[in-house]
Amino acid sequence: MQGRGTGICLPADIDTDIIIAGRYLRTKDYDVWATHVFEDLDPSLAPHLKGAVIVAGKNFGCGSSREQAALALREAGVVAVIAPSFARIFFRNAINIGLPLIESDLTCEEGSTIEFDLSGGWVESGGKRYTICPLSSRMQEILMAGGLVQYWRARR
Amino acid sequence: MSTLSERILGASAGEYVDRNVDRAYAHDGTGVLALEAWKNMGENRLGKNTRYYIQFDHIAPANNSTTAALQHDLRDFAKKSSMHFSDVGCGICHQLMGEGMVLPGEIVVGADSHSVTMGAFGAFATGVGATDMASIWLTGETWFRVPESIGINLTGRLTGAAEAKDLALAYIGKLGTDGATYDALEFVGDGVHYLSMDERLVLANLSVEAGAKTGLFYADDVTIRFLKEHGHDVSCQEPESCIYKQELDFDLNNIVPLVAVPHRVDTVKPVDAVAGVPIDQVFVGTCTNGRYSDLARFARLIRGRKVAVRTIVVPASASILEKAIRTGVLADIVSAGCTIGTPGCGPCLGYHMGVLGEGEVCLSTANRNFKNRMGVGGEIYLGSVATAAASALQGEITSPEAG
Numbered sequence: 001m002q003g004r005g006t007g008i009c010l011p012a013d014i015d016t017d018i019i020i021a022g023r024y025l026r027t028k029d030y031d032v033w034a035t036h037v038f039e040d041l042d043p044s045l046a047p048h049l050k051g052a053v054i055v056a057g058k059n060f061g062c063g064s065s066r067e068q069a070a071l072a073l074r075e076a077g078v079v080a081v082i083a084p085s086f087a088r089i090f091f092r093n094a095i096n097i098g099l100p101l102i103e104s105d106l107t108c109e110e111g112s113t114i115e116f117d118l119s120g121g122w123v124e125s126g127g128k129r130y131t132i133c134p135l136s137s138r139m140q141e142i143l144m145a146g147g148l149v150q151y152w153r154a155r156r
Numbered sequence: 157m158s159t160l161s162e163r164i165l166g167a168s169a170g171e172y173v174d175r176n177v178d179r180a181y182a183h184d185g186t187g188v189l190a191l192e193a194w195k196n197m198g199e200n201r202l203g204k205n206t207r208y209y210i211q212f213d214h215i216a217p218a219n220n221s222t223t224a225a226l227q228h229d230l231r232d233f234a235k236k237s238s239m240h241f242s243d244v245g246c247g248i249c250h251q252l253m254g255e256g257m258v259l260p261g262e263i264v265v266g267a268d269s270h271s272v273t274m275g276a277f278g279a280f281a282t283g284v285g286a287t288d289m290a291s292i293w294l295t296g297e298t299w300f301r302v303p304e305s306i307g308i309n310l311t312g313r314l315t316g317a318a319e320a321k322d323l324a325l326a327y328i329g330k331l332g333t334d335g336a337t338y339d340a341l342e343f344v345g346d347g348v349h350y351l352s353m354d355e356r357l358v359l360a361n362l363s364v365e366a367g368a369k370t371g372l373f374y375a376d377d378v379t380i381r382f383l384k385e386h387g388h389d390v391s392c393q394e395p396e397s398c399i400y401k402q403e404l405d406f407d408l409n410n411i412v413p414l415v416a417v418p419h420r421v422d423t424v425k426p427v428d429a430v431a432g433v434p435i436d437q438v439f440v441g442t443c444t445n446g447r448y449s450d451l452a453r454f455a456r457l458i459r460g461r462k463v464a465v466r467t468i469v470v471p472a473s474a475s476i477l478e479k480a481i482r483t484g485v486l487a488d489i490v491s492a493g494c495t496i497g498t499p500g501c502g503p504c505l506g507y508h509m510g511v512l513g514e515g516e517v518c519l520s521t522a523n524r525n526f527k528n529r530m531g532v533g534g535e536i537y538l539g540s541v542a543t544a545a546a547s548a549l550q551g552e553i554t555s556p557e558a559g
Contacts, residue, residue: 013333013334013420015526017524017526017528017529018527018528021506021532022506022507026215026222028226040527040528040532059334059337063524064505064524065186065268065269065286066185066186066285067189067285067286070285087334087337088337088338088367089269089283089284090285092284092288093284093285093286093288096285096291097287137172138299147287148291149193149196149290152197152198152294153196153197153198156198156199
C-alpha cells in the first residue's frame with residue numbers, strides 16, 4: 001500500500017478524548033466526528049486534515065477504546081498517521097477501519113510532502129527516507145482488504 | 157518457564173496467535189458501532205464457544221431521544237440474539253463481569269479499555285474497539301500478539317490512609333502513560349496476598365493507563381475464596397520463574413496518599429503537595445472505586461458530618477447499591493449531604509451527568525483526568541476514596557492523613 005500527503009505535526013500522548021470528545025459520540029453520523037475532530041486541541045485543525053499525513057509523538061491514541069477516534073480521522077480525510085508508537089486499542093481500531101498507521105521515528109516538518117510504501121517498508125519526508133516497523137501479516141491483510149468488515153465480507 | 161500471559165495464550169511473547177474468546181462483552185457506548193459493523197460483515201451468526209454480554213452503563217439512563225433510540229436497537233439485538241443483557245441500572249460492565257462471571261485462565265475481551273480489570277482474576281483480559289468486537293461476535297475468535305511482561309513486585313502491607321488507588325497511581329507515575337504499551341503487567345510478590353479482591357481490581361483496572369494490554373494477578377486463596385462465594389470451584393495459579401522485560405519494586409508500607417493532577421494520569425504527586433486547591437465537585441464511583449468496600453470506607457469517613465461541596469456517589473452495580481442500602485452505608489452518605497447516581501459509569505466520561513463547567517475542579521476516584529473529559533474547561537484530580545472523603549468535607553483537596 002502506497003500513499004502521500006501533507007505533513008501535520010502533533011505532540012506525544014494524544015488521547016482519544018482529544019481526537020473526538022465524548023460529547024460527540026452519541027450518533028452514527030460520521031460527519032459529526034469529521035467536523036469536530038481535534039476540537040479540544042485546536043478548533044481550526046479539522047478543515048486542514050483532508051489529504052494530511054499526521055506525524056505525532058509517541059503513544060498516539062491512548063485512553064478510551066472509542067473507535068470514533070479512528071473514524072473521525074478517516075472521515076476528515078487523513079491519509080495515514082505516523083508515530084513512534086500507538087496505544088494498542090487505537091492501533092487495532094485504525095487498521096480495522098482501513099486507516100494506515102505507520103510506526104516510525106520521523107522528524108516532522110509542517111506542510112512537507114510525506115510519501116510512504118507499506119509493502120516497501122519506508123516513509124519519505126524532506127528528501128530523507130526512514131524505515132518503518134512492519135505491520136503483522138494479519139494486520140496487513142485487514143488493511144489491504146480496506147478494514148475488518150471488508151475482510152470478513154470477502155470471506156463469506 | 158512462562159509468564160501468565162504466555163501460559164493462558166499458549167505461546168511465547170512476540171508470537172501472534174488466534175484464540176477463542178471465552179467471554180466477550182460490550183456496553184452501550186461501543187455496542188452501537190459494533191452492531192453496525194457486525195451487520196455489515198454480512199453474516200447473521202455468533203461464535204458458538206463464546207459467552208456474550210451486553211451491559212448498559214455509559215449513558216444510563218439515556219440522556220436524550222437520540223441516545224435512547226440507539227440503545228433501543230442494541231437492546232433489541234441483545235435480547236433476540238440471546239446475549240446476557242444487563243439494562244440501565246444494573247451497573248458497570250467490568251463490575252458485573254467481576255461479580256463471579258470471570259474465572260482464572262480464561263480469555264476475556266471487552267469493548268472498553270478498562271476490560272483489563274478482569275486480569276485481577278488471573279484471566280487474560282483486554283480491551284478492543286467496536287469492529288474487533290463485531291468480529292468476535294461473528295467468529296468467537298480474535299488475534300493476539302502475546303505480550304512481553306513487566307513484573308510489579310509488591311512487598312509489605314498498605315498502612316494508614318493509603319489505598320490500592322495510591323499504589324496504582326504510584327506505579328503509573330513510575331511507568332508513565334506509555335511505559336507498558338503492548339506489554340502485560342504481572343503483580344507478584346508477598347504483598348499480593350494481603351490485597352483483597354477489590355484492591356486487586358483497582359490495580360488491574362489502572363494498568364491500561366500505563367498502556368498495558370492487561371494487568372494480571374495469579375489466582376490464589378483470596379481469588380478462590382471470592383469465586384467460591386459466587387459458586388465457582390477453581391484452583392490456584394502457581395507462578396513460575398519467568399523473565400520479565402522490566403521489574404518494579406514497591407514496598408506497600410511506603411505508599412502514601414497520592415493524586416494525579418490535570419491533565420495526565422502519570423503526573424502524580426503526594427496529596428500534600430496540592431493540599432488547599434479549592435474544588436467544586438467530588439465524585440466517588442466508577443470501575444476503579446465504586447465497589448461496596450469503597451462506599452463503606454467513604455461512609456465511615458464522612459459519617460455524622462456534612463460535605464462542603466457537591467458530592468456525587470455512584471455505586472458500580474445494583475448489587476452494591478442494594479448492599480449499601482441494607483447496611484446503612486447509603487443512609488450515612490446521603491445524610492452527609494451527598495447525592496446518589498444510577499449504578500453505571502456516572503460522570504466519569506462527561507457524557508450526561510455531573511459534567512463540569514468552565515474552570516471547575518473535581519476530585520474524582522475515577523481513572524482518567526484528560527483535558528475536558530468531564531466537561532470543557534474542567535479540571536480533574538484523581539485520588540483515593542479516603543482523599544475524596546477528606547476533600548469533600550473541607551471543600552478543598554485535603555490529605556486523608558491531615559489533622
